[in-house]
Amino acid sequence: MNFKSLQFFIFSCFLLASTPILAQIPQVPAEMEFADMIIRINPQARREIQLDVDALYRNPSYFKVKLERVNLYMPIVERELRSVGVPLDLKYLVIQESGLIPDAVSTSNAVGFWQFKQGTAEEVFLRVDSQIDDRKNIVNSTRGAALYLKKHNNTFDNWMCALVSYQMGLGGAKAYFGNRYNSQRIIDIDRNSHWYFKKFLAHKVAFENQIGGMLVSNSQRLVEVQVQGPTSLKELAKKYQVSEEHLKEMNKWAVNGKIPAGRGFSLVYIQEGKLDYKPAVIESQPSQTKPSQKSKAEEKYYPAYKQANSYPRISGNTTKATQPDQITVNELDGVLAANTTSLEKFADKIGIKEKKFRKLNDLDPEEKVEAGKYYYTEKKKSKAEIETHIVQPGETLWSISQKYGIKLSALKAKNRIRRDEDLKAGMVLSLQEHRKRGEEIPVVTVPSSTPVRVAQSDPEPQSQNQTAPVNYSSTQDPEPSYSNTPSKMTHTVSPGETLYAISKKYGVTVDQLKSWNQIGSQNIISVGQKLTIFKP
Template sequence: MATSYTSSIGICKKVWLLSVFLTSGWATLFVSQAALGQAAPNIPFDIEFAGVTVHLTQNNQLKVKEEVEKLYAKRSVVTSYVYSIQQLAPLLNPLLRASNIPPDFIHVAPIFPDVNSVGYWGTSLSKGHQLKLTSNGQIDERLHPLVCTQAALRDIDYWHRIRKNYVASLLDYLNINGDSSVPDRLSAYYIMPNAQSSSLFWKVIARKLVFDHEMATNQKPAQYILYEYKNGGGKTLQDIAQQLQVSAQQVITYNTWLRTSRIPTQTPYPVIVQLTPSEFTYALSGERQLSAKQTNQLTDIGFPIVKKSTEKGEGLRSAATYYSINGYRGIQAQNCDNVITLSFLGKLSVNTFLKYNDLTATSVISPGTIYYLEPKAKRAKVPFHIVQNDQSLRSISAMYGVKIKSLQKFNHVKATQRLQTGRVLWLQRKRPTGKAFEYIQQVDTENNQSAPEESTPEKVDLPTQSVDDSTTIITELSDETRLSYKPLNTNETNTAALSPESELDPDDTIVEETPKDPMLYHCVVAGETYHAIARQHAVTVQQLYSWNNRTASSPLKTGDMLLIQKQSPTPSKADSSGKPSTDVVRLSDIDSSQYLFHHTVKPGQTLYRIALIHKVAVKDLMNWNHLSNYTIEVGQQLIIRK
């Protein structure tokens, strides 16, 4: 009897202890981990995010665990998230780097499927309004990955300049209720989030843990690469799918921002398309031809000459896709590739691969791009190239298979120099000493009009000038030049010289620009987008891009000065959030004690010559205009203060 009583007491005690255990948080952690087995990552107390140690209390650890469980409830959900990051990272990472935002923030970008009515970067309708994103019957910019990213990064950068802690900046960004969820005492490298932190924050932390865990277990790369289709104005998504010869779903997935049948023409929103590597190569070539046709550009749209190779890798190299690019051996980058993997797949040392492609050890590899596995030529197979929007020396070098050093030598430019759209680059020999820079005026044949103009052209005499500072604007090429603009015989050697008739005529029209409209500069503040600035000044976004040589994918930083060629309304006062009002610099607003005006760079002028004309120091001229070197372009607007 005593034994039975003692046993009963022991059983009751065990049941009581078990009930206490099951109702505690530790039981939840234990049972959840057992249910998930080895599939899910462990949840540590300290997690590194954006260079900051995030310390989790037991309750916060449970919140992260709950979000991890939601992701692993279906294996397809985890796979879908990993693939979305692999696809978005190459598209958004350049914007993150330009804004000095750590790459871990990429986990904030994808849409949260279990949260209703939010876009990219967790943007609710109220948050989108705060970020000045357009949401109407035609478009919802919260659902455009590029436009929304630009607006979100400016807001995060605004908060980081206040908090000096990236996780605290994220907490402030995600919090739209006005109640601070950031601890009062804050270190730059440590934070312990409190109970008021946004529920989206725990989802972001869970996303990072899951992604890192999955990538460490040899997750296969995503099937698709994201491609920016930039000629979509006036078209339907179905039109683009047919042109690129892809399924409609590949175009629809990342373009739910479009609420009408056709893409707006006034605002050139890029269309994000999912493409396989082989489709990517076809699309890149096809859109280049379409762009050249629409703007009547004299550019050889046959380059690069790309052909899929019959070369097959063995063993670890079996997944590689090899190409012939301009007659040289090449390899196409896939999602998650870097210079090390491509060097291995190409059977080259890392340094040799970098040399062949004019890259550095920190260069970012772009999925879908074909990289060279053999040295490029010293000369191209065509004599000239007309610079298009967003082209750099490196992209032109890859396009024609010619070394960057040759392009620098032929055109007297530096590797990091910004190239002005329409400039004629010499690809086979040096531009003769004393010969002016050549520019081709682009014409939009689709709308039967020239590209947006900032000036009224007039014919002037060509001054005596040095090689580095001379400039010529060419509105039309002579028939002789057009006939000579063709590829050289591929059987000829690369040392073949240009025939005299293939040179551009130095007596072509030279344009001196005189502004039509009142000019002002808009100083970008945190949270602004190109679209918001355009609306504020009653101009189109395309005009804003054209006046400032930018595109939709060009980063917009706080403090940037944007040229406006149209009189704007009076700038608004500071808003209720306490953020500074938009700073518009107008000629009429300048204090007479420091008069400000603009100088339009004319052919043959240098910074030194302009400084002499206005009796100012060259150093001041560079500071006023944020110039890092002495390079200026014809038509460029320089601020002069006196």
């Protein structure tokens, strides 16, 4: 080997060693899987897509920064796509749209992680106003995008067409594709295929083997916390021991740094601690109890207890939750009851025949609609989004079926259990698969509550069926009322009260309150609502 050849060899080795990402640029295959389809790519289209892949890798430093953001947010993106029933392959679209920059703005004034214009955002129940911009919220915007994509896929039964409709709109995609790809599971890509889908394939090729392979930092992790307004990022910064500037940077959806009253909000921040590629740490507010050492059965099923706290999942215009066609409950059309009333009156109010409403919600004719509970206005599902549910004190088969939007008959059949009397706290019910004949239902220890402070009864005699009155002034917290049932208490929600304040009053957790009263992830309660609270 001559001197010049040796120099070139050494320089080449140095270049490869100093730019490891460039040395590992993935190549576009002739055939690949996408969602539930096989994508076959001809040579000319492969070269076109490869140019986009190469461009993504051209600047190693820039690629690394983007990949760090991807690894930071992707567990939440995957979780929300999965909850709506959208294939996880669609996760690469958020990289294509915004590079996971929360306040990205396009030339057409599309905003946020998934690049929504305001009108489209409102179609998928995102809040966009002077206080909140859900387009910059990774949880809500991903859920909105998932709903949008799933709705369009219902038209085409083809995720490629649904994906292109994200850029063209449903009308534009229907005009472009017609029905020639409807229900097709093998797609041929060539020079005439839509550019948007080819660019998407480039992002899939570029990132699919990189996600999870590079840590954001060995000492950092993303934490997601459910918070309830009214509050501010300044107050929350003190609570979670992070800087206010950091919370503002990570939560640009809070437009002016303040969080209004109403539904709950997903707050995210980076915390020191080893980061693995697992779903972001999700903490409820407040976290007062920790599970003690658990048996193998509890280790296996305890995550179901955590998951249950996010159900029922409420989306949409929650400020008008008591009106029809405003919210979805577990991805089904639903409504919140404002007052306790008869089935006939409630069904008439929301414009549904009483018989149909009873059937949709598995209700007996003599039952009443209860204030503060969610009801469905379309048919419930035969199985839930999650696999199991751990029975909590006071729950019934009906309340569990409503919590997850699963038909009562399906819940009973899957678990071979027919009566509420057969339910026991700690039972692990199956929400998807049928339990085998003769197979016993597992039972785990339900996290115990702390002692409940019992209200002093009014000195005046009460009738047997009357609850103690609530007397309060603006300077004094109301004393909780309680029923004469020995195993539970009843609290009447007063103006200005939050779940957190009520949980502190009784010495229980927010999660327990939500579980006992079927309160969804939005933490919506209304004045006058009766909350059930169980004694230890």
